[in-house]
Amino acid sequence: MFQPTYPIRTRRLTLRPFTVDDLDDVYAYQSRPDVVRWMxxxxxxxxxQSRVSVLAMAGEDALRAEGECLTVAVVRDGGVIGAVEVVWRSARDRTAEIGYVFHPAHGGRGLATEAVAAMVGWGFDEVGLHRVFGRCHARNEASARLMARVGMRREAHHVQSYLFDxxxxxQLVFAVLASEWRARTARGRD
Structure with missing residues (x-):
């Protein structure tokens, strides 16, 4: 089992497990069409539905087995502004997928980048992952830019690869290897 030592603190954020008390903040972004547009x-x-979602996320506090998801609440100034998840895709290949969702009111300040980078770093440093990847709709430019800012390279552009609406x-696929992450971190470009 892999579980972060909570809370995870970054320069401006606290990442921690979800609790039932997070319902109002989560509903504030899950109820927005512009947030769920790319999901x-x-x-x-x-x-x-948000209450059910919060209860499910509250149970996702560790990676216990391949296929499981760890989801953390991203907190700023006492309120939840988003979520980052790490899905353990392969124990043998030491691979995980990163996912995220944030309230748009907190965009444009690097907060999502800071939170996602913290969880990618945790995956490499604490779980011993070899590769972390993320996927997004090819028209979701904000998500693609976020993955690039975190240090992931675009590996693939799958043409008409899935049904969406x-x-x-x-679909675009981005990824970073542990060796690339460590080299980037050593250069001081978090």
Whole structure:
């Protein structure tokens, strides 16, 4: 089992497990069409759907087995502004997938980059991952830019590779290896 020593602190953020008390903050972004726009099959959530989501995320506090997800609340000034998840895709290949969602009111300040970088670093340093990757809809430019800022390289552009809102969509895949991450960190470019 891999579990962070909570809370994880960055320069401006605290990352910690979700609790039921986070419902109002989570509903504030999960109910927005502009937030769920790029999520596969997602619609803006009702308060009850967000409550179910928060309860599920509260149980995702560690990576216990391949296929499991660890989800942390990203907290700034006492409120949850988003979430970052690490999905353990392969124990043998030491690979995980990173995912994230943030309230747009907190965009443009590097907060998402800071939070995602903290979790990628945790995966390499504490879990011993070899590779972390992320995926996004090819038109989700903000997500692609975030992965590039974190230090991930674009590895693939899958043309019409999945159905999204009833239409074939392109998907971008970004990744970073532990060796690349460590070299980047050694150069001081977090």
């Amino acid at each position: 596969l099959g997602a619609e803006p959530r009702t308060r009850e 009833g239409e074939w969509a392109d």
